[in-house]
Structures are given as structure tokens and as C-alpha cells.
Ligand SMILES: Nc1nc2c(ncn2[C@@H]2O[C@H](COP(=O)(O)OP(=O)(O)OP(=O)(O)O)[C@@H](O)[C@H]2O)c(=O)[nH]1
């Protein structure tokens with residue numbers, strides 16, 4: 001996914017300054033080359049080149065924005081949903097449309113101004129036509145102020161998107177805060193995100209991969225307790241959408257040391273069951289639990305306490 005590659009979007013004046021200064025440099029280079037022909041011909045050539053330079057500079061940059069911006073309608077459903085909750089979807093589409101309009105408008109203005117300059121019969125008329133061109137181009141580019149602002153805002157949102165692959169079998173690790181989800185992710189995949197003794201350590205979606213023979217599995221360490229969607233923070237929403245759109249299998253983690261009461265952990269598990277996804281239960285922190293505690297719990301729930309066993313269950317289910 002190329003969400004991180006969208007180029008920075010500047011204010012209108014930036015594009016005008018770059019284009020005009022580039023045109024000035026080009027004309028200076030031309031003058032130093034001793035142009036041939038009469039004065040009128042030389043003046044016309046210089047303005048024509050300046051106009052071409054301005055056009056190509058702005059066109060190039062606007063096209064780059066249009067090209068690097070994701071086609072929202074073509075994104076995987078997960079990312080389409082993420083777009084809808086993270087940015088002003090309709091305005092962004094309109095802004096892209098406006099930028100495309102500006103590019104066409106600039107192209108037309110360039111064509112007509114060049115034709116008029118070619119036909120002009122004295123240098124001062126050429127200068128006047130050139131100035132008119134600059135005025136019209138500036139007006140079109142300045143009209144893009146709001147659109148460019150919206151797109152820059154969207155770019156920043158895109159940059160903060162989790163880099164989840166939408167075409168890889170995905171397992172979500174779910175459970176209350178501080179119960180060892182991130183530690184489990186590390187044990188399963190060897191990837192080492194932040195782990196702390198306090199709750200809500202994980203501030204972004206941790207994503208890690210397990211490769212076994214030809215199978216690749218994506219693991220998502222999903223923070224949060226699946227509140228009502230409106231009440232969730234950004235990562236919780238990203239996680240919740242991932243559960244809905246991308247997850248093939250859930251590992252639900254129970255922690256009998258109870259950083260959060262067991263009854264709440266069970267209530268969350270009941271909610272998770274409503275997703276109707278294959279789910280494996282994992283009991284964390286068994287190294288510090290009493291044997292009887294584990295035995296007692298495993299009478300009520302089919303649990304795994306061993307990483308090797310958990311891996312093989314997941315691999316088998318994903319392959320199937
Ligand atoms: N003894 C023991 N401690 C563990 C185990 N797994 C995790 N912990 C500890 O539990 C605390 C929380 O672990 P994390 O892996 O950060 O838990 P988390 O569920 O990702 O927490 P949040 O990101 O805050 O939701 C840390 O102090 C870990 O060292 C385990 O198997 N045994």
C-alpha cells in the first residue's frame with residue numbers, strides 16, 4: 001500500500017513561485033545563448049518558453065499529487081471504511097476533481113496564450129499577453145487553495161494508516177489491556193514491539209508476520225475492549241474494522257492474574273463470539289499461575305497455554 005508515499009502538498013503560492021522562478025531561469029539561459037532573429041522574434045521565443053516552463057512545472061506537480069493519491073474507490077473494503085471514518089471522503093474526492101480541472105484549465109490557457117503571442121506583432125503586446133497569462137494561471141492555482149489544504153490534511157491521515165496487508169490470511173489477537181497480547185505477538189512471530197507493565201501500552205496496531213513453508217500469516221495485536229464504535233479512539237477503530245473486514249481467525253487471550261476482572265474478560269469474549277469467526281483461546285502468564293487455577297479454568301474453556309501448540313493450531317486452521 002502506498003499511503004506513505006503521497007508527496008507533501010503545498011500552498012498555491014509555492015507552486016506559482018516554483019514555476020515562475022523556473023521560467024526566469026530558463027529565459028536567462030536562453031538569453032545567454034545569443035538568440036538569432038529580429039527583436040520581436042527573440043522576445044516571442046522567450047515568452048513562449050517561459051509559458052511552457054510555467055505550464056510544465058505546475059502540471060507536473062499537480063499530476064504527481066493526482067497520481068500518488070490513492071483511488072479511494074479502488075481500495076480494499078477495509079481501507080475504504082478506514083477512509084470514511086478518518087477523512088472527509090467527499091471533500092477529498094472533490095478536491096482531486098478540482099485539481100484535475102485546474103490541470104486542464106492551465107493546459108487550455110497555455111495553448112491559447114501561446115497562439116496569441118505567436119500572432120502578436122510587437123514586443124510590448126507580447127509582454128502584455130505574457131502578463132495576462134501569469135495573471136490567469138495565478139488565479140486558477142489560487143482557486144486551488146481549499147482543495148490543496150484538504151488534500152494535505154488527507155495525506156497526513158493516510159500516512160498514519162496502519163500498514164495492514166489485505167491479501168494475507170490474518171489472525172487478530174484480542175483481549176483486555178495488559179493481559180499479554182503484545183508479548184504473545186512477540187512469542188508467535190519474533191517481532192518486538194513495545195511491551196510494558198502498565199495497561200494501554202500499545203498505542204498503534206502492531207502488525208507482524210509468521211512464515212512457515214509457503215504460508216504467510218499476518219498477526220494483528222489489537223488494543224481496546226470493543227466499546228461502542230463511536231466511543232473508540234482511532235486505533236481501536238482501526239482494530240475493530242480489521243476484525244470486521246480482514247480477520248480470518250481470532251486468538252482471544254485470557255489472563256487469570258486479572259489486571260482486569262475475569263468476568264469482564266468473559267463478557268468481552270461473549271461479544272467476540274458474535275463476530276462468528278473461528279476463535280482459539282489462549283491463557284497467558286501461566287508461568288505465574290497455580291496449576292490448579294489452570295486446570296479449573298480449562299474445565300470451562302478449551303484453552304491453549306503453549307505457543308508451539310497455538311502456532312500449529314493456527315497454521316492448520318489457516319491452511320484449511
Ligand atoms: N509472567 C508473565 N508476564 C507476562 C506474560 N505475558 C505478558 N506479561 C507481562 O504483562 C505485562 C503486559 O504485557 P503486554 O504484552 O504489554 O500486554 P498487552 O495486552 O499488549 O497490553 P496493552 O498493550 O497495554 O493492551 C507486561 O509487564 C508483560 O511483561 C507471561 O506470559 N508471563
Ligand SMILES: [Mg+2]
Nearest residue numbers: 181182201202
Ligand atoms: Mg500491547
